Amino acid sequence: MHVRLDNPIDLDAFRRHARQLLAGGVPPEQVEWNGERVAGLFNETNEVSPTPLIAGTPHAVPASFVALCGDVILHRDPQRFALMYRLLWRLAHEPALRHDPLDADMMQAQLMAKAVHRDIHKMRAFVRFTRVMGDDGLDRHVAWFEPDHHIVEANAPFFARRFAQMRWAILTPERCVEWNGEALAFRDGADRREKPPPDAGEQLWLTYYEHIFNPARLKVAMMRREMPRRYWHNLPEAALIQPLTDAAEARSQSMIDAPPTAARRIRAPIALHVRPAEGVAPADLGELRAAAHACRACPIGALATQAVCGEGPLAPRHMLVGEQPGDQEDLAGRPFVGPAGQLLDRAMAQLGWARDSVYLANAVKHFKYELRGKRRIHKTAAQREADACAHWLDSEISLVRPEGLVALGATAARALLGRPVAVQAERGAWLHERSDGRPVFVTLHPSALLRLADGERVEAYARWLDDLERARGTVSAAIAA
Numbered sequence: 001m002h003v004r005l006d007n008p009i010d011l012d013a014f015r016r017h018a019r020q021l022l023a024g025g026v027p028p029e030q031v032e033w034n035g036e037r038v039a040g041l042f043n044e045t046n047e048v049s050p051t052p053l054i055a056g057t058p059h060a061v062p063a064s065f066v067a068l069c070g071d072v073i074l075h076r077d078p079q080r081f082a083l084m085y086r087l088l089w090r091l092a093h094e095p096a097l098r099h100d101p102l103d104a105d106m107m108q109a110q111l112m113a114k115a116v117h118r119d120i121h122k123m124r125a126f127v128r129f130t131r132v133m134g135d136d137g138l139d140r141h142v143a144w145f146e147p148d149h150h151i152v153e154a155n156a157p158f159f160a161r162r163f164a165q166m167r168w169a170i171l172t173p174e175r176c177v178e179w180n181g182e183a184l185a186f187r188d189g190a191d192r193r194e195k196p197p198p199d200a201g202e203q204l205w206l207t208y209y210e211h212i213f214n215p216a217r218l219k220v221a222m223m224r225r226e227m228p229r230r231y232w233h234n235l236p237e238a239a240l241i242q243p244l245t246d247a248a249e250a251r252s253q254s255m256i257d258a259p260p261t262a263a264r265r266i267r268a269p270i271a272l273h274v275r276p277a278e279g280v281a282p283a284d285l286g287e288l289r290a291a292a293h294a295c296r297a298c299p300i301g302a303l304a305t306q307a308v309c310g311e312g313p314l315a316p317r318h319m320l321v322g323e324q325p326g327d328q329e330d331l332a333g334r335p336f337v338g339p340a341g342q343l344l345d346r347a348m349a350q351l352g353w354a355r356d357s358v359y360l361a362n363a364v365k366h367f368k369y370e371l372r373g374k375r376r377i378h379k380t381a382a383q384r385e386a387d388a389c390a391h392w393l394d395s396e397i398s399l400v401r402p403e404g405l406v407a408l409g410a411t412a413a414r415a416l417l418g419r420p421v422a423v424q425a426e427r428g429a430w431l432h433e434r435s436d437g438r439p440v441f442v443t444l445h446p447s448a449l450l451r452l453a454d455g456e457r458v459e460a461y462a463r464w465l466d467d468l469e470r471a472r473g474t475v476s477a478a479i480a481a
């Protein structure tokens with residue numbers, strides 16, 4: 001029995017034919033498959049010899065087998081259809097096959113799938129676009145690539161996602177694909193002579209490649225394995241590989257011989273010229289800032305860029321106190337300018353509460369973090385560090401003279417009340433515990449809301465807004481109480 005598939009990667013058509021053959025009891029050795037592409041014929045209506053309809057019982061196969069066939073059908077081997085049908089037949093008649101990882105047919109199919117995956121990956125890695133002017137006067141990016149297998153259709157959506165804003169085409173000897181910014185279009189293969197000539201971008205790419213080539217990390221065998229020679233003739237940078245490789249040893253040696261370069265300092269050293277004398281409070285906020293900046297009473301100060309003291313009017317109705325400056329505050333030298341500060345701004349704007357009517361400060365004056373790669377990740381100050389910093393906050397409160405204090409989060413609440421505070425249990429009311437008579441209102445820090453899952457954040461934000469509204473409206477009554 002001859003079965004002709006006009007499209008070599010049409011899995012649905014293969015499945016339809018295979019199902020009918022299996023249902024009719026036609027053994028694999030009696031079927032001859034032909035799946036070579038016929039130019040211009042890309043759908044089933046053009047099939048030359050459809051399988052005759054045969055009645056029978058349908059068979060179920062594991063979903064993993066269908067997925068495997070989805071990869072195997074992209075392989076260039078003309079015997080892939082026979083292999084897939086043979087496996088299908090055997091799965092229907094030898095149930096133990098699905099549990100036999102060493103079966104020769106199954107292993108061959110898996111090797112073919114692996115080869116297809118590798119080809120897909122290589123296409124993604126080695127396609128190099130060249131900019132050309134289209135007939136309509138618009139730029140188009142065109143690449144030439146020679147895949148080993150029938151992977152153009154399978155790979156095209158990846159390029160459409162990655163280069164969604166570009167108009168591009170990838171030409172291959174068998175199939176070409178074009179993206180116009182909205183849809184993919186496929187056509188027959190192109191001739192190598194259609195490959196566009198190098199553009200100015202290619203020289204830039206070569207300069208960049210030369211620049212990033214690190215002779216000390218050169219591993220020729222691994223490079224050849226990852227970038228097999230058969231791809232080189234389509235890679236502009238391939239022309240540089242030999243000269244760069246030849247010079248690698250000498251360049252490595254000159255790097256070894258070169259004197260060490262000075263370590264780059266992340267921040268300039270701070271002159272510790274201001275050390276507050278024990279028991280002497282700063283006379284004004286300027287002095288407080290300078291003294292806190294130079295403070296090294298705990299290890300945090302040596303890591304941060306600068307101390308971040310508060311900002312706002314003197315003698316305000318409210319002083320809002322957070323935990324410590326974050327990454328952006330540390331760089332800007334101002335409190336509440338990072339993501340948490342932006343959330344606080346949004347909440348205050350919703351309440352019609354002007355930011356410049358309150359004094360904003362933090363309990364800890366320097367940014368504590370740990371480095372992860374190049375990122376500085378916030379780290380909560382240890383209690384002994386917060387305790388060491390408490391006198392700066394006390395001085396700030398004395399100098400600013402707010403009517404009431406709003407503690408944002410547990411660190412601020414503890415610094416203001418001098419005891420551990422369970423924020424969720426004590427939030428939303430004025431507490432009268434301070435020896436200076438100032439009431440303290442406890443609520444969440446905005447960063448706690450940012451850490452919540454999307455589903456929880458809306459309700460938590462609404463409740464936090466209620467807290468802030470209550471704090472804003474009742475400070476005078478609280479003081480009177």
Ligand code: SF4
Pocket residue numbers: 292293295296297298299300301302307364365366385388389392
């Ligand atoms: Fe001083 Fe506070 Fe900075 Fe620690 S965090 S060094 S106590 S200002």
